[in-house]
Amino acid sequence: MCDQTFVAITFGPCDCCGKASPLMNIYIKSEATNYCSFCVEVMATQGLQAGESAASLKKESDSLKKKLEEERAKLSDIELSQVAEKIEVLAPLSIKTRRVLKGHGNKVLCMDWCKDKRRLVSSSQDGKVIVWDAFTLNKEHGVTLPCTWVLACAYAPSGCAVACGGLDNKCSVFPLSLDKNENLNTKKKSVAMHTNYVSGCTFTSSDMQILTSSGDGTCALWDVESGQLLQSFHGHTADVLSLDLAPSETGNTFVSGGCDRKANVWDMRSGQNIQSFECHESDINCVKYYPSGDAFASASDDATCRFYDLRADREVAVYQKDSIIFGASTVDFSLSGRLLFAGYNDYTINAWDVLKGTRVSALFGHENRVSRVRVSPDGTALCSASWDNTLRYLGFGWATYSTVSKGFR
């Protein structure tokens, strides 16, 4: 767990204006201070101080960047491949499609599991959002949004609501009802409002707050009940395509990835950007935390997935192969963090050994690009959503059991 953010002072009186508010930990002339976000902005907009010019600022920026690289390099005393030598090799995995969920009329863009480990919500290009009981293959709820391209959907932790958003620039929350005849649109709550499309959304530890990422370059934290903007996160210079909340006990940080090729780690309380990684050569399509919360992985259009160590502040592995040339659009870890499942635009899913950096398995079956892969909350199955209008789930096949009966390939 990232002890750093855990212990940092993030609420109290601002050292500049004295007001009690969420604080950013910054350094002014090498002295540590805690400013509220407003004072930080004022400081930045004060423009060029005496003796500075745009060129000298740029020079300072470059030298600071170099210094950061040097600090990072000092800590790379060992490579992941060396550490992984002591770990045993994985036995060859046999992963098979267990079920295919058919029901969407158009490209499935996003899906999310419910905490009860069997239900999931999926959204598609035609504006439909469907809640399935994946175990019985029943469609339990359905709602049609007025906009197309519902790019993001999320299941609430309690299982009582779903959130979705997309090209309508909004993220709305729909409380689920047991009454089959009720139109979910009547109870719809419009929560997030962005100035461009919503690319990702997730609930925090409760149903009361959602975190969204948007094509307008920002992420934002919203209060569901009132629709109030609680915190916004600025720092990306292009569309933000994905975000993920840290799973650690504190749950105070999240990571976002965007078209500016950067993956940024944010402190949710103060809105501060605390870490940034610019290693990819193209848009980052998806970011996902490692189960322990001390690392994360990213998938990008440059056909690689990368693994970053947050405590040492560096990229530690690149998962790529010459035969993989199409962009990766989604990643997720298995429960132990040993396997990384990545969905690609060439219709395949690759399972990587996170520690050894090798590909363990290649999964075929989809007839169009894979838009989302998600491991179920208890790690028992992997669900993949695709532009071929279906969702599939795949599980590990043991030799003890005979092959699954007809109709489930």
Add this chain to the structure above:
Amino acid sequence: MRICLRKVDLPLSPAPISICRMTIRTARPNRGQHFRPRTHCLNKLESIVVEMQDPKSGVKGSEQKLNVSTIPHVITGKDVIAWITNKMKTTPEEVQAFGTMLVAYGYIYPLQNHKKLVLCNDSSLYRFQTPYFWPTQKWVAEDSDYAIYLAKRNIRKKGMLEAYEQAHYSHLHDWLNHKWDFIVMQATEQYKAGKERNKPDRVVFDCQERAYWIVSRPPVSEHCCVKSNDPNESITTISTNIFYQQAIMRSKVKSSVSLGALTKYVTTYKNHDPFLAPCLPSNPWQTDHDAYWTCNTRIDVPTKMRVERWSFSLFELLSDLRGRDDFKVFLKKEFSGMPPHLMRHLSNLAFWEAAEELKWGTASSMTSKAETIFKTFLAPGAPRWINIDGRTMGLTVKGLDHPHRYVLEAAQTHVFLLMKKDTFFRYLKSPVYKDTQKNALSPAPHNFSPAQLEQNAQNRSLGVHPVIVWQQEEEEKAKAAAASAPVDVKAMMSKIDRKK
């Protein structure tokens, strides 16, 4: 990939089109983002430009003969000035300035003397720029597009480029060298497509495109509007410097330590990962039997694997509600009726839970929750007073004057660290935990025959809908709250000697 507007067909008359398509584009820093403060005023400008093009009430256009071809929808400078004067009813200088802005930003382009971006109050000829080339459209004038444009003009007629364009071209050839084949191919395609159009269309389009690039890549660096030499850039640089400074000072850990921890995590959880080891009794997705889920709900007797998982970290223990229950049983057994310095173990967990509810609760409930928490945990003589250091207590109480969802952060962190480093380990060594471990189940693996598997597939259990589970839990919580009597701290305190 990113959603962006893509050229499909180009209009002659200024009618806007927009077609959305997903494309894969290599991203360079989107300078468009820096101009967000400007797009607001440009939007206002655009609505006026649209009005100007209204066939009835807008500026009157006509056909003009230029060189060999006839160009439609041509307007004169003085007509534009007259229209603006009529619309805005202001001084000639202001109208002139406004008109020049229209030209400088590329909404109107001159047909003669195309490099001078001003509006002349005479019979100089202008045309409205097609909306595709308006500055507020979502795509940025990228270098590769500019390179394609210059290459295309080079193909059309060698030596056609001006000096500054030639300089740009050589520079682009250097730094876009890796893409040069692609650029030449695109340029050739566009050139061929252009040749297929009829002459007047082609001339119009060439004018539009040329005008666009004059605005986006002007010949003289200083006096132009749509360039990146704006004050926003120094603000961004300052913000970047602030970021770098804190990133440098942030304490980091050696890779050997952090990577070691990551691999240790993998090893610890190896047997619990259904993709690496079989889950007992069976994986529901394989056998269509949900025993694995039913034996892992909030039942009295957990499985051995589950109990083992609680020992991995306090986070695991608290995240699993059954584990949290077990922890609470332990706390009550060990610390009820003990001296205050041990009683705090009990109130710590309660405080942590209350603080979590404040943090993740609705914005409207904050004030009332903060009050309850203060009364229960922080006020002097509170029934479940938590023992935190004086400084943190002082800060927290002060912050409660204006409750904010993070006002308890410092106190909560302190309490959590105490639990993590002390109470948790006591729990793992306690008889409560050892008993739970002993009585835990080890379900035997299922061994279904193909016939049984078929049966399972027909009879998949529906489970309980999460909404129902949630309703039940809320009912139980309400009952528990009503039943528990508040702990009388005063009575308790009088029995204990105070050591100070």
